[in-house]
Amino acid sequence: MSTEQNSEDRPAAAVAAPPPAPSRTQAERRALTEERLLDAAFAIVADRGVRAVTTAAVGERAGYSRGIVNHQFGSRDQLMVRLAETVQGRFTPAPEGRRGRAHVLNVVDDYLGTVRSDARAMRVFLRLWAAAVGDEEPGLSAAFTRRDAFFRDYLRDALAEGRADGSVRADIDPAATAVALVGLVRGIAMQCQVDPALASDDRVRAAALALIDHGLPVRG
Amino acid sequence: MSTEQNSEDRPAAAVAAPPPAPSRTQAERRALTEERLLDAAFAIVADRGVRAVTTAAVGERAGYSRGIVNHQFGSRDQLMVRLAETVQGRFTPAPEGRRGRAHVLNVVDDYLGTVRSDARAMRVFLRLWAAAVGDEEPGLSAAFTRRDAFFRDYLRDALAEGRADGSVRADIDPAATAVALVGLVRGIAMQCQVDPALASDDRVRAAALALIDHGLPVRG
DNA sequence: ACTTACTTGCTAAGTGCTCAGCAACTTGGA
């Protein structure tokens, strides 16, 4: 996936097969095709939802034929899994030097900031996650089970570190609190999805941070 | 919807048309049919997900024919909306005498308790909500936009009351904090859905309450 | 009788996937 805005601006692509450069390695062709298909699937999820991702729609939006998805990925399900992994890669928290409580607050703040700064990617991520929760896409459930565990473990470790350096209360349970924090940011982002007025409201972000920041420190 | 467990224990219903009592008012027939259809739809969502709710599957599971849903509700979409409203009705918070911070904590505790005590209904609620967020079911999005606003307003008022009676910090924003709290409980419940091991872990519930309880009081 | 509940046959639209075949690329022998 190069960027997310090349959803409709590939002009002649949908008409005939893409002849961008005259000569390409087979590996290059394959990689380029995969990228285009993932871009197309991304755009369709963003615009019309997970259910609208049909093999034909993806192939044609990417400038190929109806059969390309099955040829490239084997099945629609595997395309969805690859898409999920790709989108998940965008939301990997960056340590950024901070530690303990400040680190946790930073991760949460970043996450909620993404709701505004990269609304399209967040929309796709949440729609894929919703499909996984609803058990509508077999492969997605496994992909997000792994992803959730990773995110929780990351926050658990940050919380444990904060407890060790004294920036986080000693009586909290790092693992369980990590579940609550992941829930907090996801749940807020989901509401923003249903009601866009919330997404453009910085008070929600501030309230979430305040909730955490007054809950974690040793002194209130 | 009578109860949630009558999903498979209506013996002869699936074989022929239901002849439960020989004589019924037209209004009674209609009401009974509606209830059975909603029960069937509920069970299908719980067992196989929102997408598996086809008009034929619902009709036949309820002991009727394929066409009954369209006859009774006009369209599949309207069945889904009615189902959502019915399920939402189960999750209306009961005031229960408490006020301010204790009231807020009580509502959150109840909600998280439901993840274990009425897992089936919670599962259906979350799957419907996920479908609404994913924009897969047109009518559901509107139904849950209303529902979310109601739940947020309810918590906002409880928080404002707590601020007035001194049980909640004066510097919090009731409306924005309500969004965070709704997100917290929904996000936790969603994770429990994907990873059932979390659902049976009381530490998560305790951690969520601790997060709130140390965040809201005037004294830390 | 008449209205309403409900069934059943049908349709049109849409689904993922298969497969034969063509065209572009790669490889290796001369």
Added chain:
DNA sequence: TCCAAGTTGCTGAGCACTTAGCAAGTAAGT
């Protein structure tokens, strides 16, 4: 260096299947 043989990317017709909804009919209540 060239060119045939082999491999891979990709197409597009078609298959088997599912869907929501309609229309015409039958049965049950008034």
